[in-house]
Amino acid sequence: MKYIEQDLVIQRMSGRKILNLIFKVLFLFATSLALLALAILLFRIVTQGAGHLSIDFIQNFASRFPEKAGIKAALVGSLWLMAVVAPTSIILGVGSAIYLEEYAKKNKVTTFIQVNISNLAGVPSVVFGLLGLTIFVRALALGNSILAAGFTMSLLILPVIIVASQEAIRSVPAELRDASYGMGATKWQTIVRIILPAAIPGILTGSILALSRAIGETAPLIVIGVPVIIQFLPSGVMDTFTALPMQIYDWSSRPQQEFQQVAAAGIIVLMAFLLFMNSIAVFIRNKFHKRY
């Protein structure tokens, strides 16, 4: 006897097709909603801020008068911040990832560390700000300097970099390690010559995305006590500074209507900065595309 009645199946086909269509529309709606929100945001910011955007805006320091207010100190401050955050977080993050993946024995202690690193990635940034205030600003007496803020931001994005690097290292095929060890290579030689070159696209992509997050973070800077009105450029990592999100936050909280437009112009600069960094990540990913 036959278990499947073809005619009956075809008769009932329409119900399945309708269900299929419903879900398609539902998912399309979800995607559109997200895109719509993003479009409105962009539209509002560009219409508000584009008028204020000029060479002067980039070249001027902050000011009481909206028409004279510029973003120079914040832009340079953010660049300084990145100069501290990028090397600190990438060296520590990739180092930890290599240790955890290649050297550490898989036991309860490493599992515990692993779980905690993943959890740290979800801790609110304001908590990291308090940590930075306690350790770097007060205990190590770095004050509200670029170094203190940079270390705090590094801690904030470290878990993300570690997890991304671990994923990248883990995705290097075991056969490549076997081939290297099979020829008498030491662990270090295998890491430097085989594993890191193969893992570098993943590591750099993850790191740059994490750095993009650090650039937009405001809460830790507020907690550390980074000032807003600064009329000079920092000359070293021990100087105080201000950063793009701090400046935008300050402008948007001022009562004068004109400052809203200044804030929007600041956001455009910040987004251009982010877009630039993300395109570097895409470029690296494509350039070092894995070939196995």
Next chain:
Amino acid sequence: MMTTIVEKERTTESPVRVKEHAKSVYSTNQLNLWYGSNHALKNIDLDIKEHEVTAIIGPSGCGKSTYIKTLNRMVELVPSVKTSGEILYRDRNIFDSNYSVEELRTRVGMVFQKPNPFPKSIYDNVAYGPRIHGIRNKKILNEIVEKSLRGAAIWDEVKDRLHENAYGVSGGQQQRICIARALAIEPDVILMDEPTSALDPISTLKIEELVQELKKDYSIIIVTHNMQQAARISDKTAFFLNGEVVEFDHTDTIFSNPSDKRTEDYISGRFG
């Protein structure tokens, strides 16, 4: 037990042959190996002679791959591996705490089941071994690369594309590049873990011919699930079953006149 068979033969054979094959590269004595609580190798005794091709055959899961990976201690990359007994390589116990795995693997090259070239140029693949062992001189490296690729019978096919990525050639050619890469460290022994299982018949034939060439200069231990292959290319054959060596003898003897019923059943295709 198995060693006694070989020893007995040694005394009965003509003196010339004894002299030719007298030297052992590997002597395994009462080797046991556990993956966690799984007893994978049981009381293995094997004596492997130099300039011979020793084939290891047996059904899946019989421990043949585990055994060959123990010979260069690659098996220890798996966590929770425990061993007892000894393996003497050139009269030195490879499990000695002062015998470093790097030193052992410099003398014992390995070719893996799946061709596994590095995502680098053909040249850099072959030069990898010499480079990690400290050879920087460009001229010497060039010579080693050419010699190794010739040794692996692939030079003529790749000499015009040495600086192209090794992934651009066929699977069979990749496997011969991997053999060249193993030759480049000028090893004493070459371990081959089912080197043709991922290859087409023509590439397989080329590798088999190559093994015949290589045994003039190297001692070769080859794991294979293909009994015809073992019969074609090896001098001695060891039959593994459930982690034990059932029989170890000259290949002709194993295939024409096995002394154990289980060996006979396996080679006649009754199981496995």
